[in-house]
Amino acid sequence: MNLSDSKKKLALAGIVCGLVAVCLAIYGNPANMAFCIACFIRDMAGALGMHQAEVVQYARPEIIGLVLGAFIISFATKEYRSTGGSSPMIRFVLGMIIMIGSLVFLGCPLRMVLRMSAGDGNAWVALIGFILGVGTGAFALKKGFSLGRAYVTNKTGGMVLPALMVGVLLLSVFTSLLKSSESGPGSMHAPLILSLIGGLIFGAFAQKSRMCFAGGIRDVILMKNFDLLTVIVGLFAVMLVYNLVSGNFVLGFNTPGVIAHSEHLWNILGMYAVGFAAVLAGGCPLRQLILAGQGSSDSAVTVLGMFVGAALCHNFGLASSGTSLNPETKELVAGAVTTNGKIALVICIVVCFVIAFTNKRKEA
Amino acid sequence: MKIVDARGLSCPEPLMLTAEALKNSDESVKILVTEPHQKMNVEKYAKDHGRKAVSTESGDGFEIVIE
Numbered sequence: 001m002n003l004s005d006s007k008k009k010l011a012l013a014g015i016v017c018g019l020v021a022v023c024l025a026i027y028g029n030p031a032n033m034a035f036c037i038a039c040f041i042r043d044m045a046g047a048l049g050m051h052q053a054e055v056v057q058y059a060r061p062e063i064i065g066l067v068l069g070a071f072i073i074s075f076a077t078k079e080y081r082s083t084g085g086s087s088p089m090i091r092f093v094l095g096m097i098i099m100i101g102s103l104v105f106l107g108c109p110l111r112m113v114l115r116m117s118a119g120d121g122n123a124w125v126a127l128i129g130f131i132l133g134v135g136t137g138a139f140a141l142k143k144g145f146s147l148g149r150a151y152v153t154n155k156t157g158g159m160v161l162p163a164l165m166v167g168v169l170l171l172s173v174f175t176s177l178l179k180s181s182e183s184g185p186g187s188m189h190a191p192l193i194l195s196l197i198g199g200l201i202f203g204a205f206a207q208k209s210r211m212c213f214a215g216g217i218r219d220v221i222l223m224k225n226f227d228l229l230t231v232i233v234g235l236f237a238v239m240l241v242y243n244l245v246s247g248n249f250v251l252g253f254n255t256p257g258v259i260a261h262s263e264h265l266w267n268i269l270g271m272y273a274v275g276f277a278a279v280l281a282g283g284c285p286l287r288q289l290i291l292a293g294q295g296s297s298d299s300a301v302t303v304l305g306m307f308v309g310a311a312l313c314h315n316f317g318l319a320s321s322g323t324s325l326n327p328e329t330k331e332l333v334a335g336a337v338t339t340n341g342k343i344a345l346v347i348c349i350v351v352c353f354v355i356a357f358t359n360k361r362k363e364a
Numbered sequence: 365m366k367i368v369d370a371r372g373l374s375c376p377e378p379l380m381l382t383a384e385a386l387k388n389s390d391e392s393v394k395i396l397v398t399e400p401h402q403k404m405n406v407e408k409y410a411k412d413h414g415r416k417a418v419s420t421e422s423g424d425g426f427e428i429v430i431e
Contacts, residue, residue, distance in 0.1 A: 004404065079400045081424075086374065141380065149372030150398070152424040210401055215375065222376060223383070223409075282374030298374075361377065 003208040007230045013209035014234020020198045021114065021235070022242045024062070027190035031248055032118050032258050034239075035062060035202065036111035037285040038102035041303075042310040042319075043186050044168070047178040050307065051314035055184025059172040061192050063289065064165040065199015066206070070293025071162040073204040082158030084297030086150040090355055091298050095305020096312065097277040097348040098285055103310065103319040104341045105129075105270030106260050108285045109213035109278070112271060113232060115260060117239035119251035122260045122267050129268030130275040134217040137279025137356065141222065145280065146361035150298055158295030161303065169196070185259065207294060212287040214278035254334060259322035261335030266320070269345055276352045318344045366393045370402070371425050378402045382409055386430065398425040406430075 003009045021034040033039050039056075046057030074080040102108045105126050107115060112130065115123035137145075172178050173192070181187040189195060205211070209231050216228035243249040253262045261267070278284045281302050283291060288306070291299035313319040323335040368385045370378035378397050385393045386409075395406050403419055403426040410417035410430045419428045 002404070004401065005408070081399065083372065083398065086372065141376070146377055147374060150374075151372055152398070218376065223379065361373075 003205065004210050004227065007227060010209050010227055010230040011234035013205045013211065014231040014236075015238050016205050017202050017211065017231075018235040018238025018242075020202045021239060024190045024195060024198050025242075027194055028188055029190050029195075030185050030188045030259070032115055032120070033107075033111060033185065034114055035198075036107050036114070037063070037289065038099055038108035038306070038310070039111060039185070041099070041285070041306050042103065042313070043181075045307045045310040046186065046314070047172070047180065048168070049179060050311035053314040055181050056186045056314070057179040057181045058186040058189055059168050059178050059180075060189070061169065061172075061195035062199040062202070064169045065196045065201075066203035066286070066289045067162050067165045067293040069200035069203020070207040070290040071159075072200070073207050074294035077208075079207075080158065080295045082153045082155045082295040082297070083150040084153045084157060086298045087147040087359065088298055088301040090147055090359065091281055091302040092305035092308075093351065094277045094281040094355070095288070095302040096309035097352060098274050098281070098302075099306045099309030100313060100318055100341075100344050100348050101270045101273030101277065102285070103313040104337055104345050105267050105274070106320055106322060106335075109271070109274060110284070110286055113213065113236050114239055115258065117236050118243045118258070119249045120255060120258055120260055121251070121253040122262055122264070125264050126267040126271040129270065129272035131217055132268075133272035133275025133277075134214050134279050135221055136272075137214075137276045138218050138221045140280065140356035143357070144360045145356050147280070147282075147359055148362070150296065153297065157297050158300075160297070161292045161300040203290060203293060206286060206290050210287075211290075213284040214275055215283060215287065217275070218279050254323050254332065256323050256325040256332060261320050261323055261337065263320075263335075263337045266337040266342065266345070269349065273345060273348045273352060276349070276356070280352065280356055313341075316340055316344075365429075366391055368393060368395045371396050371398045375402065375405075379405050379409055382406050382430075386410070386413060386415065393430045395428045395430065396422075396425060397428070400426070402426075403428060
């Protein structure tokens with residue numbers, strides 16, 4: 001099965017993944033979050049007690065399903081390869097940066113597209129930053145940026161993250177050790193089995209289509225190749241239709257309930273950092289989970305960086321707040337970026353530049 | 365024959381090195397990659413640029429000869 005050899009198949013993969021996101025939103029996931037990788041890793045970090053923000057703690061079966069879906073399909077189609085050794089600690093830092101940028105903006109590139117499809121103007125503003133970030137990463141690649149080679153490792157090496165995900169799933173089903181939000185976004189979720197199946201399907205299709213939100217724009221800039229962008233357009237189209245039909249489409253800024261803010265500069269800079277770091281790491285947060293599932297220990301380390309980044313965001317007040325309605329006065333309370341978040345984000349962007357221009361490819 | 369060793373490199377480096385090797389040259393090029401999707405990307409790139417690509421599995425990866 002090959003989903004990446006024609007634009008039609010790629011668009012189909014995007015549509016299937018969009019339908020999965022729609023189903024999960026209908027059955028209980030926060031509507032405009034549906035399948036946000038950054039939000040769900042943040043929730044999982046909370047469930048594991050890595051941070052104490054009580055409203056965002058839940059072991060999201062979607063994340064477990066994504067990794068396992070990619071693992072199973074890559075094993076079945078002989079694409080599983082246990083590899084590692086390509087600057088793992090730099091990738092760890094890039095994972096942290098991806099998460100900090102995402103939580104300043106309030107969403108990963110996947111959620112940015114979901115928010116765009118729901119009419120959120122802030123997400124369209126952030127897209128400017130994302131494209132500029134991917135463009136900066138692409139420029140670094142043209143100048144010879146590389147994190148070096150990965151090497152084939154023992155077959156079991158690449159199975160560690162999938163095994164850990166199974167462990168978290170077992171803990172969430174058979175014990176009460178994991179934290180689970182009673183209110184807020186963490187408390188909103190589809191039934192476990194549905195989320196898991198959704199994750200498995202999404203993971204399998206993302207693996208076969210090479211779906212990558214940073215890669216889609218990167219390939220257009222570097223190669224004038226629109227293949228990966230086709231998947232994203234397919235997903236966007238499905239979500240747009242769903243939002244229009246279900247009445248979730250609200251065009252504007254400062255929309256309460258969306259979990260977004262309208263600090264434009266910081267929306268742009270947040271997604272700039274995410275786009276930049278994702279290109280340096282070889283893929284967006286979704287792609288990192290998929291690559292980790294198909295055996296890359298380097299991507300697994302990036303995923304661990306994202307978990308730590310999420311914990312830092314909530315332990316040190318880096319995450320932004322979303323615009324909401326005061327339940328008593330019915331007044332609009334504008335979402336905001338914290339001072340700590342702004343400082344951290346500037347540091348993240350500086351670190352991206354240092355990484356981008358100090359790691360050069362050795363001649364082949 | 366020119367040989368490009370792109371084994372173990374992250375995307376899109378194998379494709380960038382392939383593009384560089386094929387640029388302004390009709391000479392045959394052998395590309396070495398690790399991942400199946402990289403093999404496919406290189407094959408597709410060659411096809412899109414009117415070149416013939418033949419792939420074989422070798423050791424831990426793939427060899428693609430572009431003529």
